[in-house]
Amino acid sequence: MMPNSSWKKLEDKIRDLASVMWNRTAAPERISGVNFDAVLKISSEEIVLIEVTEERNLAKIREDIAKIRAIKINYAVDGVFAKAFIVMRDEPTPGMMELARDSKVNISSVERFSQSVFDFDAYANLRLTRVFGSAINPATGKPDEHDYIPVRYMDDTGRRQYSAGDIAEKLTRGEKIILLGDYGTGKSRCTKETFSLLVNKVKMGGKFVFSINLRDHWGATTAIEIIAGHLKRMGLSGSIDRAMQLLVAGHVVLILDGFDEVGSQIFGINQSRRNSIRKAALQGVRELIEQCAAGVLITGRPHYFNGNKEMYECIGISPKNNYEPCLQCATEFDVSQAETYLKNVGFEATVPQWLPRKPLIFLVLAEIKKSEAEKILSSQSGEISFWGQFIDAVCEREAKIHTSIDPSSVREVLAHLARRTRWGDRELGRLTPKDVNQAYEDATGAAPDDSGQLMLSRLCTLGRIEPESPDRQFVDPYIIQFLFAENIVNDISARNTDVLSERWRQALKSTGVDFLSQWIDLYSLVSDAISIIKRETGPTNSQVVAELVSALSLIEMEGVDFSDVEIKDAEIAVLALGGGELKNVSFKNCYIGRVAFEACKINDESGFSIEDCEIDLITGLSAHGGLPKWVVGGRVGLLQNVSNAARIKSSNLPAAQKLLLSVIQKIFFQRGGGREEGSLYKGGFGQQFDRKVIDNILSLLVSDGVVERSKDGGRSIYNPRREYTSRMRAIKDQLSLSKDPLWQKVLTFDGRKSQ
Structure with missing residues (x-):
């Protein structure tokens, strides 16, 4: 039996559906001693009677039908056609249906009555x-x-x-x-x-x-x-x-x-x-x-x-x-979910700590040959290396299947498709068959043959936008951001100034800027990047200039003089002002995702300005009133207050809690991935180094599942579990008011007060 409240809701639903079906108000009514759950008066010559019953008993249904038949006869005598329904919770038995049919009464389950309203x-x-x-x-x-x-x-x-x-x-x-x-x-x-x-x-x-x-x-x-x-x-x-x-x-x-x-x-x-x-x-x-x-x-x-x-x-x-x-x-699967996915698609590899655990990445991995995917998963390299290996594996796979094209040419096809995506209005591209064929021809010097066409149609870094359309898109923003950054590096290395004449509509996001910055630093391309930036005054492609300056701003180096470069109408993911002094460069009417003022090297004599720009986030300043005079006009969405760090440093918090905050800051909130153990054995927020306390803190974070520990060449790496980022931020914000178990547990590690 249904609870009374559930049954009442079901009766209400039947009345509502009946009202929709006959476009009349359905209301309960007692007629000739019989209670009907819904009565609809269609006209002076027609009426609808509905009885909703929970019982699935033949004797009860026979009794109800007899009462309804008598009422139908009474209405017929008065010249009114009465259409009667019995609606049951479950499907009626054949015997019930036969009884109802003989008496011209409709009988059905709730599900079938609903279907008569909408299939x-x-x-x-x-x-x-x-x-x-x-x-x-x-x-x-x-x-x-x-x-x-x-x-x-x-x-x-x-x-x-x-x-x-x-x-x-x-x-x-x-x-x-x-x-x-x-x-x-x-x-x-x-x-x-x-x-x-x-x-x-x-x-x-x-x-x-x-x-x-x-x-x-x-x-x-x-x-x-x-x-x-x-x-x-x-x-x-x-x-x-x-x-x-x-x-x-x-x-x-x-x-x-x-x-x-x-x-x-x-x-x-x-x-x-x-x-x-x-x-x-x-x-x-x-x-x-x-x-x-x-x-x-x-x-x-x-x-x-x-x-x-x-x-x-x-x-x-x-x-x-x-x-x-x-x-x-959640931005990613947790380890258990990721391992379950791999097991479901037949992989035996474990999930490496560095692997981006986005669901779509696993979907793409499932499309790669099992042995190749497991080789990628067994690598202990970092994120940028992973994406290089991942795309290399895709190119090797395609070249083995389609022997008329080599892996480097497949990579070139992807590079040309990424460049075309830059010109379009969709983040992941909308690449027509003509675009894909042209990218193949640009990469190989010839139109695709039958084997090439088949390879292009199956390239697993590209996906269909919808079944009905032949157009394709890149399947993940990490892949397209990697290729965007790689194209810029290739342009810098080849001193390809033609890139300054292109019109880009898609920008590097934070991930892409990180890739680009690491490559420029790794391959010693700083001077080449600056040469491209200074090549033209007012280039058509302000976007590439903006992205190069953004990438350079993330590199620790001496000051860079950009010789009065003006960047207009560009989208910039991040601008870090603490890497080195950025001289004689201005940004006008740009969108900037984040401006980081931490350890700012810019001063009033730098010739640096941000004018009439929309800035989503500013970090490293204490209030809007603290903006320097070289930030003029525009709009700031959010200014992240740095006074939190100051109040931690000046507080009377116990030493262990200050060291916990320092460890949390480094693992969860500093740029990049996991943190090597050695970088965590330092003081923080004015608190001196204490190895024993930090060991206890790291053990606690790992045992509670907040942080994951992995090995890299004998060194321990501590990686954040991103689903706990908001929890760690709450500890930082609440400080002594925090009731988090981690915050309370560290008090047992060291009774000393901060120094």
């Missing part, structure tokens, strides 16, 4: 065969059929975690949720898993659910356009009107994948104009969410909007009406 089974079966967002097999463009790896999704604080089942439950309660995550972190797999879970709930009397890829509805300005377009793609165009009725009545849960894929991200214009463009692009999505009276899950990248306020306004979800509207995808 959800047909929709669900069709939808499960289609692609969910970017959850696709990169080789075929078909849906990703690998087993779902259960992961957790975090709230804004990082303290509360949710499973896909928890999200499904929240949606059934009518909550509206925004799931944020970078490309390849599993947003689309979450939508697929959540949809599958909700499909099963529909069979138990739950709401219907539509899962919509928003990129399929670019330019849609109304809710009806999106619903109609979606159902037409499913081959269900005859159900559009009924679907809209159910949506408005609160019987459809919406899963919307990719709010960032219905409009371009645009730079080089003012902030208010960009905001208005994004809001206009999401007009149809916003109307759809506002019209939906049930739960909504919508996904997208976290930095598409200029902050949460704009996101809420553009999407149409208000945090005031929802307890936790925002959830975050």
Whole structure:
């Protein structure tokens, strides 16, 4: 037996569905001594009677049918046609169906009655065969059929975690949720898993659910356009009107994948104009969410909007009406999840500490020959070396399959495709067959033959954008950022000044700038990079100049004189002002992701200026009023206060807690990956070095699973578990107010007060 509250909800649902089906109000009513759960008066000559019953008992059904038959006869005498329904929780038996048929009474389960309103089974079966967002097999463009790896999704604080089942439950309660995550972190797999879970709930009397890829509805300005377009793609165009009725009545849960894929991200214009463009692009999505009276899950990248306020306004979800509207995808699998994935696809290799554990990376690894993938996974090199090996393995693989092309030519094809991606308006590219063929010809000097065409169609660093389109894109931003940086290094080495005349629309992100900076430093290309920067005054391609200056700013060196270079309208991921003095260079009307003032070498005599730029984040200054006079106009999104470090240093915290904060800072918040053990055996925040205490702290962090320890040539490397970053930040912020167990445990290591 269902609980009374659940049964009442089911009765309410049947009344609501009946109201939609007959476009009349359905209400309970007692007629001739019989209580009906829903009565709809269609006209003076027609009435609909609905009885909802929980019992699956033939004698009870026979009794109900007898009462209904008598009432039908009474109505018939008065010239009124009464159409009667008995709706059961479960499927009726053949005997029940025969009794009902003989008495002209319709009998069905809740599921079948729902289907008579909207054929959800047909929709669900069709939808499960289609692609969910970017959850696709990169080789075929078909849906990703690998087993779902259960992961957790975090709230804004990082303290509360949710499973896909928890999200499904929240949606059934009518909550509206925004799931944020970078490309390849599993947003689309979450939508697929959540949809599958909700499909099963529909069979138990739950709401219907539509899962919509928003990129399929670019330019849609109304809710009806999106619903109609979606159902037409499913081959269900005859159900559009009924679907809209159910949506408005609160019987459809919406899963919307990719709010960032219905409009371009645009730079080089003012902030208010960009905001208005994004809001206009999401007009149809916003109307759809506002019209939906049930739960909504919508996904997208976290930095598409200029902050949460704009996101809420553009999407149409208000945090005031929802307890936790925002959830975050973990950026990576944890070790256990990664190992489970490898095991599921037949790999025996363990997961190395340095491997980026993004779900999409594992999907690409699964497409590489097993022995080659296991060779990559057994390497103990760092991230930049991994990507080189990874792409080399892909090129070797393709050359072995297609003997008409050698590995270096495959690498050249990728380089040319990356260059073409630079010119386009999509971060991962939208490469037409013509683009791909031309890249092959540019790399080899000849048009692709049949073997070359086959290689191009299967290149596993490229993936289909959707099954219906021949266009392709790079499957992961790490890969494209690596190739972007590699192209610049090749241009510097070859002194290719033609690059200054190109027009780039895609910029290096922080990852790409790190790659570029490491290569310039490793191969001693600083002077070559400066030569390219100074080559032309006002080059067409300000972007390459900006990226070279950005990369140079990360290298510890003497001051660099750029000879009055002016950089305009560029997108710059990071500008570090503590590596060396950057002289005689100005930035105007640029977008800068982060300006780092730590150990700043710039002074008023440096000839350095940032004018009318939009800066997302400034670190190393204490307040907006502390901006130097050479930062003029523009907008600063967030200024990260450095007074936290100062107050740690000057506080009366115990020595062990200060050393814990120092270790946390180095492992979790300094640039780069893991930290070698030797770099951690130092003091910090004014506290002197104490090896015993630091050993205890490191052991505690490892045993609690906050940090992972690996070996590299006999040296211990400590790597952060990124899912605990927000927890570590909270310890830093709260200090003596922190109740975190780690904070309390370190007090037992050393009773001395800070010095």
